[in-house]
Amino acid sequence: MRTALFALGGAAAALAVVLLANTATYHSRQIPAEPAPAIALDTAAAAERLARALRFRTISFGGASGVDTASFHDFQLYLQRTFPRLHAALTRERVGGLSLLYRWAGSDTTLAPILLLAHQDVVPVEPGTEARWTEPPFGGSISDGYVWGRGALDDKDNLLGMLEAVEALVGQNFRPQRSVYLAFGADEEVGGTGAKAIAALLASRSIHPAFIVDEGGAIMRGLVGRVRGPVALVGIAEKGYISVELTVHAPGGHSSMPPAETAVGILSAAIQRLERHPMPAAIRGATAQMLDYVGPELAFPERLAVANRWLFGGLIAGRLGATPEGNAMLRTTTAPTMLQAGVKDNVLPSSARGVVNFRILPGDTPELVLAHVRATIRDPRVDVRRYESFLSQPSPVSDVGSPNFRLLERTIRQVAPEAIVVPWLVVGGTDARHYTALTPDVYRFSAARMGPGDLERVHGTNERLAVASYGQVVRFYVLLLRNAAGGS
Ligand SMILES: [Zn+2]
Secondary structure: OHHHHHHHHHHHHHHHHHHHHHHHOOOOOOOOOOOOOOOOOOHHHHHHHHHHHOOOOOEOOOOOOOOOHHHHHHHHHHHHHHOHHHHHHOEEEEEOOOEEEEEEOOOOOOOOOEEEEEEOOEOOOOOOOHHHOOOOOOOOEEEOOEEEOOOOOOOHHHHHHHHHHHHHHHHOOOOOOOOEEEEEEOOHHHOOHHHHHHHHHHHHOOOOOOEEEEEEEEEEOOOOOOOOOOEEEEEEEEOEEEEEEEEEEOOOEEOOOOOOOOHHHHHHHHHHHHHHOOOOOOOOHHHHHHHHHHHHHOOHHHHHHHHOHHHHHHHHHHHHOOOHHHHHHHOOEEEEEEEEEOOOOOEEOOEEEEEEEEEEOEOEOHHHHHHHHHHHHOOOOEEEEEOOOOOEOOOOOOOOOOHHHHHHHHHHHHHOOOOEEEEEEEOOOOHHHHHOOOOOOEEEEEEEEEOOOOHHHOOOOOOEEEHHHHHHHHHHHHHHHHHHHOOO
């Protein structure tokens, strides 16, 4: 007995030594960055130009509603008038109707170019919510230190920010060594056919950028666990997308003599099984990288846990998975979104139909999702098939060891020295997914600052961006172009 206790005590002591040693050698991944050179920028004037850009109703409605092409043409004319030096120095072509591709020729054609992405379109304002806006959604006004309107955060801030940066650099006679491409899709919010067309065009010209930067991450405060300061989230991967349609056929008839199981009941049971048995959670890929970068910045008990994932992995996954946001980073998510059955309250429907949307974790595939759905429902009365909507594979995961990631990291820390840079999994979708065949280094990041209340403003009510934050967005693109494209 005593020997056994001694052995146990010895094992516990050895374990403590290992845990503490792992924690002690768990160093911050943050790289030092020299202070940013002074960048002359009239932030108020730039914010005014952004505000005006928000007045154009470049809306992607989706579905059968058409596109108001006049709004897009007016918006593009506005860009030409507002950034005259850029339009004189760069070539511009329209792709797939309304999408735009700019090229700023570099002096060294042997260098791979860089590609910056943004989108012209915005989501509609939900009918009935207009009155809840403090400032009208398409008024393009500045008040209380904010630029207000649909597109202020998603994504005209980045589109205009890139143009401001290039306009300023052209004005300073900066000439890039690498060529710089700017690609502005016109229908990102409804799948991104414009981005797809531009990506195909670049591929046909054998253009392989060194790296790509698109929207996705931001500089977040108070959103990442117990990290006190702001965190610059850089999306290094994004999830895939598939919807699955479930259909049940049953004899119809009068509801006064229903069978024990009806079409509605069978379908409901199938959906409930899917919700109760999601696809497995795993700390891997971009989420594992995120923990590697966040861990060393945490205070002691959490830091010890993250430093010893081999032991506490299950605990960490449990904690992270307890919130919908955290859960989405750990697994392919299951979201029933549409239901259809019945025409009258006293008639048994002869069919019931449901649609379930899955966001696919990198490493899983649409085929795996379909197989999981069939195996989980395990009911031959439920017909399972892919719903004919948008489908995308999860993206590859970009390597944080790449010199391009380092360059981005350095640039972010120059603009926001107090922020820690953290790789991240984008759980929504961006235009970047269409470009992943062109280069392995695809980053989803904007230098806009966001706080806890800002996430619901994106696609929601009172979308706005602080004027000072917009200044940072523009400075980020200026520095990124200087750091990456070199030149004079
Ligand atoms: Zn967007």
